[in-house]
Amino acid sequence: MFVLEVSGMGCGSCASKITKAIQAADSEATVTVDSAAGKVSVESVVAAERVSELVQALGYPTRARA
Numbered sequence: 001m002f003v004l005e006v007s008g009m010g011c012g013s014c015a016s017k018i019t020k021a022i023q024a025a026d027s028e029a030t031v032t033v034d035s036a037a038g039k040v041s042v043e044s045v046v047a048a049e050r051v052s053e054l055v056q057a058l059g060y061p062t063r064a065r066a
Helices: 012-025 048-057
Strands: 002-006 030-034 039-043 062-064
Touching: 002 048, 012 030, 012 039, 012 048, 039 048, 048 062
Parallel strands: none
Antiparallel strands: 002 039, 002 062, 030 039
16 A cells, blocks of 8 residues: 555545546555545555556646655
């Protein structure tokens, strides 16, 4: 599992778009979006770097959390 800090998420629609993009790459992925905290927790076989790229492609800047 890894966590990304994601900027610009302000609504449920944002969370839904991000979740769908990640699950399009891995249908078994578990995605938890906390818009208020600006973080997305992901459990997936897809590498964190690739997930970050997917989220950034939607227009949301990301940064991996330690």
